[in-house]
Amino acid sequence: MQPLAYIPSPSQGVWYLGPVPIRAYAIMIIIGIVVAVWLGERRWAAKGGRPGTVIDVAVWAVPFGLVGGRLYHVLTDYQRYFGADGDPMRALEIWEGGLGIWGAVALGAVGAAIGCRTRGVSPLAMADAVAPGIALAQAIGRWGNYWNQELYGRPLDAFWALEIDQDNRPRLADGVTLDPKYADIATYHPTFLYESLWCLGVAVLVIWAGRRFELTHGRAFALYVAGYTVGRFWIESLRIDDAHHILGMRLNSWTSVVVFLAAVAYMYWARNRTGPENVGAAPDGDTPGGAPEKRDGASASGGDDGGGAAGTAKAGKPAEPADDASKDGTPEDDRPEDDRPEDAARDADRPGPAAATEEGEADDVPADDVPADDVPADDVPADDVPADDVPAGDGAADDEAAGVRSVKDGKQG
Structure with missing residues (x-):
């Protein structure tokens, strides 16, 4: 069965540059990472953070995320690699696909926390900055499944259905024999496209809600997690690839439910957290000693706003000297009377003896005296x-x- 209109699958997903293979799946992952870092840098700078911080954190987060994503896939599909007919070495073939988003985000967060610690910034503030970028990276990365003709859904007879070659259709438990149910079915639900579009919408939602409701202290990241899991739950129900089932529901569907509840619970718990965040602000050229500048009401150190002359200077107002001290640091009360500014001003305004009337009346001294x-x-x-x-x-x-x-x-x- 094949509809008149459908989405064709690519004829190949790998090209060779001499002996070096160039795989579309890897290219999609790399493009997604670049976009996530680019958007994260812009959002981090808008928070008042130092440029280049997101790149430094990504150096830690990306490798951890790749390892975590692969570990999750291997552990949840261990029979492919460690079963009776499995090959453990295939667990290293990451280019063949198989990155679990749950493991990627979980272990990637560990790497990001390490990177944030080395730069002395808040991991929660960093998570908020990169949240929509991660969603965009997922939207782009899902197209790697398209190039590999994998992770599609149930059979579909519609113009947006995805064509799947016979070699990539579902197999029986032995992994070799084509499943007779799908031998003559060529088009299926393009779940990769559904998830790509959903992630794009989540990225827009996080950006809008972050500005509208001033989501800080990890709440923007929690919104991304909650939004993604909602879409993943219903998309997962369309897939027909092998998966573990618990109480009749796929493992990833259960994971979506648990993670969604955790994200919503955190958003509720942190609903009133609006204090300053440590974003490691860039040095202000006008601040002596390169002291971190303040932006958006948050100090670089994450503490409360400073008071006195220092707080005034940070707010962009000139510092005023204290009332009880002169510019040279000598207390006003300890200076000789002749040197006090108010005495000098008063003496300058007081009329001298020549200004007295002819009758010599001393009662004509001005009222100021x-x-x-x-x-x-x-x-x-x-x-x-x-x-x-x-x-x-x-x-x-x-x-x-x-x-x-x-x-x-x-x-x-």
Whole structure:
């Protein structure tokens, strides 16, 4: 059975450059990694992180992810490699396909955590930055299954059905004999295409939701995991390749359910986490000593915002000197009276003796200088008033202040 319109499968998935094989499956994986790193770098820079950090972390995450993905595939399909007719050496043939996304993400996260530790940044902040990039990498990588004609679904008679050559159709348990049920069926559900489009939608969802709801502290990554597992659950139900079943459901379907619940639980648990994240901010050219700059309200060290002059400088405002200290570090109260800025300003504004009226009235001193008869005696002893502030010849004020002090002394006695 073959419909009039369908998606043709490629005639080959490997080419040779001399003795070196160039495999389409590997090319798709590499392109996916490049796209994930590129998008991750842009999102990391938007967080205020140092350029190149995502690449450094990928140096750890990618090898760990490849090993983890292959281990998951081998362990869940161990009969192919360690069964009665299995060949253990085939477990190393990664180019033939077989990378479990669950193992790739799990062990890749371990490698990423190591990379983040070497760079001194938050693994959760890094996970949020690379989450949509990972989804795009999966969308691209699934096309490797197309080139290998593998992981397709049930038979389908539709214009979007995928043609599968007879050599790549399902086999019996011996792995050699063609399954009679599929011998004459040429087109199947293109599950690789379904998952590729689903992952593309998940990437868009994570980017939109991350901006709309300010998802931080690993919540954007958790949204990616939850979104992917929903799609993987229903796509898995279409596949007809060999798989372990538990209670009538494929192992990967159970894994999707468990991982989905874990991702949703984390999103709920971290719903109120909105504090600063350690993104290892790039040095600010205007900050002395290359101190990390602050962006988006988060300090590079992940701590609270600094106060005082330092906090003002980080916010882009000039630092103001403290009220009780001069520029040279000498406390204002310890400086000689003649050197105090407020005394100098006051002396400059005070009229000299020549400005007095012809009658020589000392009562015409400007109000800023506060004549002694207006100063409460309880607050300023007469003998402590600076000579420059008491008008000459105002002996009555001195006598009055002295009298008040005598009365006070008599009361205190």
